[in-house]
Amino acid sequence: MPFDAESGAARAGLRRFLCDATGAAAEIRTLQRLPGGAVQENWRLDVDFAGGSLAGRQSLVLRTGAATTLGFGLDCAAEFQVLRAVHAAGIAAPEPLFLCGDAEVIGKPFCLMRRLAGDAAPTRIVSGALGGARDTLIADLARALAAIHRLAPPRRDLAGLGPAPPDAAAARLAQCREWLARDGDPHPVAEWALRWLARYAPEPVAPVLCHGDFRTGNFLADAAGLIGILDWEFASWSDPHEDLGWFCLGSWRFGAYAREAGGIAPRAAFIAAYEAASGRRVERQRLRWWEVMAALRWLVIALRQRDRCLLGGEPSLDLALTGRRPAECEFEILKLTEAE
Amino acid sequence: MRDRPDGATLRAHAAAALERGEDPALVARAFAIAEREAAAGMAPVEAIRARLARRYGEAPIETLLAQLAAEIRAGAFDAEGPAQAELRRLLWDVTLLKLAESNPEYLAAARAVPI
Numbered sequence: 001m002p003f004d005a006e007s008g009a010a011r012a013g014l015r016r017f018l019c020d021a022t023g024a025a026a027e028i029r030t031l032q033r034l035p036g037g038a039v040q041e042n043w044r045l046d047v048d049f050a051g052g053s054l055a056g057r058q059s060l061v062l063r064t065g066a067a068t069t070l071g072f073g074l075d076c077a078a079e080f081q082v083l084r085a086v087h088a089a090g091i092a093a094p095e096p097l098f099l100c101g102d103a104e105v106i107g108k109p110f111c112l113m114r115r116l117a118g119d120a121a122p123t124r125i126v127s128g129a130l131g132g133a134r135d136t137l138i139a140d141l142a143r144a145l146a147a148i149h150r151l152a153p154p155r156r157d158l159a160g161l162g163p164a165p166p167d168a169a170a171a172r173l174a175q176c177r178e179w180l181a182r183d184g185d186p187h188p189v190a191e192w193a194l195r196w197l198a199r200y201a202p203e204p205v206a207p208v209l210c211h212g213d214f215r216t217g218n219f220l221a222d223a224a225g226l227i228g229i230l231d232w233e234f235a236s237w238s239d240p241h242e243d244l245g246w247f248c249l250g251s252w253r254f255g256a257y258a259r260e261a262g263g264i265a266p267r268a269a270f271i272a273a274y275e276a277a278s279g280r281r282v283e284r285q286r287l288r289w290w291e292v293m294a295a296l297r298w299l300v301i302a303l304r305q306r307d308r309c310l311l312g313g314e315p316s317l318d319l320a321l322t323g324r325r326p327a328e329c330e331f332e333i334l335k336l337t338e339a340e
Numbered sequence: 341m342r343d344r345p346d347g348a349t350l351r352a353h354a355a356a357a358l359e360r361g362e363d364p365a366l367v368a369r370a371f372a373i374a375e376r377e378a379a380a381g382m383a384p385v386e387a388i389r390a391r392l393a394r395r396y397g398e399a400p401i402e403t404l405l406a407q408l409a410a411e412i413r414a415g416a417f418d419a420e421g422p423a424q425a426e427l428r429r430l431l432w433d434v435t436l437l438k439l440a441e442s443n444p445e446y447l448a449a450a451r452a453v454p455i
Contacts, residue, residue: 185344186405189431191412199418250450257449309353310345317357317366320350324343324373327438328446334432335450 003041003064003106005031013105014045014062021098021112024052034061036120036217039073040233041066044115054097061094064110067314070304072175073233076109077101078160082209082235083113085158091147092140092228118220118227122254125216126263132223138265139273140226141219145247146278148229149240151209158209164237167204172238172293173197179300189330193296196337202286207237214243215252216262244274244282245290250332251298251325292336299329341385341401342438347374376441384437391430 004010011028018026030046043062049055064076074082076099083096094113101109119130128134153164165171173194180190211218212234220227246252247270253263261270271282306323308314345353354370357363385401392404399407408430411417417427439447 186402186409188405188409188412189435191409192417192427192431195412195415195418250446253449255445255449257446258453306344310349315356315360317353317362317370320345320353321366321370321373323345324350324442326343327435327442330431330435331439331447331450334428334435338428 003043003062003108003110005033005043007107010106017098017100017105018047018049022049022052022054024055025050029057031062039066039070040064040231045112059115060097061113061115062110063113064106064108066308070301070308074160074235076111079233079235080111081158081160082232083111085151085155085209086148086229086232089147089151092144092226093232094228094230116220116228118222120217120220120230122217122252122263125221126254126256126259130221130223132221132225134259134264135269136225137221138261138270139277140221141247141262141264142270142273143277144226144229145211145214145240145243146274146280148211148214149208149243149278149280153207153237161209161235161237164207168207168236168238168242169197169201169204169289169293172242172297173201176293176296176300179304183300183303185303187299187326189333190296190299190326193292193299193333193337196333197289197292197296200285200289202239202241202283202289205239208240210236210238210240210243212236212238212243212246214247215249216247216254216264217252239286239290240278240280241283241286241290242293244271245287245292246294246297248287248291249294249298251295251328288336292333295329295332295336299326299333302326302329341388341405341434342377343442347377350374373442376444380437380441388430388434388437 011031015026015028027048028045029048030044032044034042034044036042041064045060045062047058047060049058080096080099083093086093087095094116096111096113098112100111103109119125124130177194180187180194211229211232213231214229218231219229247262248260248267250257253259256263259265260267275282302322302325305319309316309319310323350370351374354367358367389401389404392401392408393399396404396407417424436447
C-alpha cells in the first residue's frame with residue numbers, strides 16, 4: 001500500500017505519533033513527496049512543535065517503503081539502526097530521530113530523520129551546476145566512505161544487518177545467481193558475468209560496513225562539498241571494494257562517462273583519496289571484480305524494478321524504463337571482462 | 341532479445357504517465373526508445389537469430405538465446421579459444437544493438453572513451 005498523505009487517518013496518526021514521541025503538541029505544516037527514491041518513499045515533513053524535545057519549527061523527512069518492494073534490502077528498523085550507528089560515528093548522514101514499527105499509525109512502518117540541505121540531483125552534481133570544486137567533493141566522499149568502512153562487526157547495535165558472511169563475494173554471487181534464475185527471460189551476458197565472477201572470485205577479506213548503494217544520486221552536496229549520504233537500505237557487511245566498484249560503475253556517471261568516479265573525478269584521484277583517508281590499499285584486480293559484480297547486481301535489480309511495474313502493477317514509467325537499462329550493464333560487463 | 345518492456349508497451353506506459361503528469365523527460369525517453377525500436381524493426385534480431393541457428397538449429401530467437409545462456413552457464417565457453425572469441429563477438433553485437441535503441445547517449449559517451 002502506498003502511504004496516502006491526503007488520508008485524514010494517516011495524518012492524524014502521524015500527528016499523534018509526533019506528540020507522543022516528543023512530548024509536545026505538533027502541527028504538520030508540510031507533507032510532500034520528495035523526488036527520487038524508487039525503493040523507499042521520502043516525504044518532506046515540516047512540523048511546528050509547541051515545546052518538547054524538538055521545540056519550534058522542524059524540517060524532517062519521513063521515510064517509508066514504496067508501494068511495491070524489491071524483496072530485498074533492509075527494513076525500516078534495520079536501516080534506522082545503521083543510520084544511528086553512522087551518525088554516531090560522525091559520518092555525514094541525516095540524523096535519525098524516531099522509528100515507528102507500528103503499521104497502524106500511517107499504514108506502514110516509517111522512520112523520521114532531520115532533513116539536510118543540499119542537492120542530490122545527479123546531473124546537477126556531475127555538471128558542476130552546484131558550484132564548488134569537484135576535487136573537494138570527491139575528497140569528502142572518499143573520507144566518508146573510509147569512515148563507513150571503519151565500522152566492523154561484531155556490533156550488537158547493528159543486529160539488523162544479520163551475521164557477517166564468511167565470504168561476502170561468494171554470498172553476493174550466490175544471490176545474483178538466484179535472482180537471475182528467477183527471471184523468465186534469457187540473459188546470456190549476465191550468465192557470462194556469473195561464470196567470469198566465479199572463475200576470478202577474490203579471497204575473502206575481513207568484512208566492514210558497506211553502504212551498498214554508494215553512488216552519485218545518493219548523497220546531498222552543495223558548493224562547499226558533501227552534506228550527507230542517503231539511502232542506507234542496502235547496507236551490509238561486505239568487502240570494502242564493493243562500495244568502490246559500485247561508485248565507479250558506468251551507470252552512475254550521468255553523462256560524464258570519462259570521469260569514472262561517479263562522473264565527478266578520475267578514478268585514480270578517488271582511489272588515491274580513499275587510500276589516504278582509510279589507510280587501506282585498494283587492490284586493482286579485486287576492484288575490477290567488484291565492478292563486474294556491480295554491473296551484474298544493477299542488471300538483476302533493474303529486472304526486479306521492471307517487474308514491480310509490469311507484474312506488480314505499480315504505475316511508474318521510471319520503473320518501466322528501468323527494464324531497458326540492463327543493456328548498459330551488459331556493455332560494462334563485456335568491457336570489464338575483455339581478455340587481458 | 342530486446343529487454344522488456346517492448347516499444348509498444350513502453351508507449352502505453354508513457355501515455356499513461358503523461359496523463360498522470362509524470363516527468364516529461366521520462367515520457368520523451370520512452371517514446372524515443374519505442375521509435376528507435378520500430379525504425380530498426382526485426383531485421384537486426386533476425387540477423388542474430390540466424391547466427392545462433394547455425395549453432396543450435398532453427399528456432400525462435402528467445403529459444404536460441406535460452407540455449408546459449410544454458411551453455412554459458414554450463415561452462416562451455418570458459419576456456420579461451422575460438423568458441424569464446426565467437427561468443428564475445430555475438431554478445432557484443434547483441435549488446436550494442438540493444439544499447440543503441442535503449443540508451444544511445446550512453447553508448448556514444450562510452451565509445452568516446454578508449455577501453
